[in-house]
Ligand code: HEM
């Protein structure tokens with residue numbers, strides 16, 4: 001007889017272990033991915049940059065415009081104190097943003113920056129930013145936060161205006177913890 | 180396919196065999212289950228096809244005329260999901276059920292009851308998908324790749340799709356466990372691994388791929404589900420997650436998945452070509468090794484779907500070369516098929532036509548794949564119709580044509596009757612011609628920059644799209660011929676000989692036609 005149920009169940013068990021292990025592997029990819037990003041320094045929009053070249057190109061002017069957004073009906077107000085700044089590439093610039101919690105509960109938010117044009121991201125170095133940490137606001141609280149940045153002078157010549165756009169997201173599941 | 184059950188009632192030990200619908204619900208017979216899988220697949224093929232035609236209607240002319248853009252996106256998504264998980268994959272499992280036991284001399288699949296469950300999981304999943312069109316917000320519109328953050332934001336249709344995928348994934352894993360166990364433990368005496376027909380080999384490797392990657396997909400969509408409802412932040416940038424990570428996890432599943440859809444097709448073609456060339460398969464062992472290396476390589480090329488996410492150049496180069504490497508074993512296969520035909524005494528019955536069509540048109544799809552593998556070129560072509568042309572050349576003219584070829588090849592064994600050869604040939608030629616009318620122009624619209632998954636387009640693409648739409652309707656209607664041939668063949672016709680094809684080799688051809696309900700209860704001995 002070729003059919004041997006015992007042997008079949010042994011094979012079944014082994015294959016099930018593989019399937020379950022691969023399910024776990026899918027989740028193991030998460031820390032693995034984070035580690036790779038960390039080691040290779042990709043995707044570090046939420047970390048302070050270091051600047052190596054501090055030369056200023058006084059002959060060139062750049063404009064940075066600010067854009068602020070709130071996601072998913074986050075009941076806050078979020079604005080830059082100035083709409084735009086003009087400066088030279090390589091110059092250290094400081095600007096201020098303001099957030100206000102208009103609700104009656106404590107809320108934690110996280111800001112995510114993005115840049116237009118996209119390629120400016122490589123030259124836009126943030127030394128200090130409220131986006132490096134989560135921000136928790138008590139009901140009615142107002143907070144002013146500085147952003148310190150440099151745009152490196154290697155920024156391609158055809159780019160004269162860069163938009164720095166922030167979106168504040170509510171960090172779900174932290175509302176209670178924070179309150 | 181239906182006629183197979185008429186036999187076997189004579190067996191005394193099956194006196195209590197239920198009849199009518201119950202017989203199909205309770206059946207644990209591999210032939211019944213194979214039939215169920217094939218019919219399920221065909222009906223999903225029709226549903227997915229109707230969705231595709233609805234897409235093509237909108238794309239017939241520039242501008243928005245028939246559907247709202249949101250609904251158009253739902254159509255694209257559902258067309259992809261239903262064709263991949265509902266039509267192509269179950270069709271191959273249907274072949275596996277019918278053929279593997281007969282080809283290795285086993286009486287049935289290893290776990291007959293589990294086999295029944297793996298099939299009956301599929302209809303509920305299909306119903307979930309179809310019903311999701313009618314929930315608030317409609318079906319998921321995130322694309323068959325369900326990329327975050329779209330998929331973490333959509334309405335309840337997305338949840339239904341996630342459940343459907345979970346169920347289909349479970350079904351695939353159960354099916355694969357069954358197939359591997361059957362192949363490893365239940366071969367007839369003398370049937371060594373290296374004597375197995377290639378179809379069995381390709382399924383063995385495919386089943387391993389399925390067990391390795393379906394759970395990863397299950398993990399990815401579970402993460403979407405918890406991101407949506409349970410406050411986790413796997414892909415939510417605000418909470419420290421990363422949507423690009425979804426793409427990595429998805430394609431770690433997704434690329435092996437495309438090979439899951441093509442390896443059994445390679446197997447079917449490797450059965451058909453030697454039969455009609457009347458020569459043994461050229462380079463049998465190199466075929467086995469090529470299949471295995473394709474399977475192994477398929478785990479290290481996934482990021483060729485993500486060349487534009489901003490990877491470091493070293494990673495892009497690695498994935499580019501690894502992808503190109505896959506073309507080598509694939510080329511070995513094409514070479515072997517052609518070498519098998521070389522100086523053979525060939526005849527061109529419908530299965531052989533589909534096999535030759537497969538080799539020709541699949542190779543074109545392989546070449547466009549190579550073009551897309553070149554990183555700088557792909558950065559131009561990503562998300563254009565060029566990609567759509569590529570994967571329809573490998574999936575429709577590849578997987579689907581192989582499925583048609585396989586049905587024509589084995590249906591005389593299943594029903595006991597010959598199919599209508601004239602109609603079969605019409606089906607082949609119309610499919611082949613309309614396929615190319617539909618998809619060949621997409622290379623051009625893609626090269627010219629037409630983006631995929633968009634209901635409207637610039638005027639310059641109008642002619643190409645009009646041609647594609649006409650071709651699509653021709654292709655769709657041609658498939659009704661197939662349905663007609665199959666029904667006709669089930670109802671009767673010229674009696675099929677046991678050895679239906681002169682040049683066919685293998686255990687299944689030693690059985691009577693139609694194959695009795697129970698076969699190889701005493702195993703044959705393979706010399
Ligand atoms: C020589 C072999 C192949 C090569 C080099 C290759 C290469 C590629 C590349 C580079 C892409 C990404 C294009 C882009 O999104 O920009 C792609 C997409 C795709 N390929 Fe292939 N491919 C090959 C064979 C296959 C086979 C055999 C199948 C399935 C039967 C397949 C199915 C697909 C699918 C479905 C997509 C599109 C996925 C999506 O974005 O929706 N490919 N291929």
Ligand SMILES: [Cu+2]
Nearest residue numbers: 434437483484
């Ligand atoms: Cu791929």
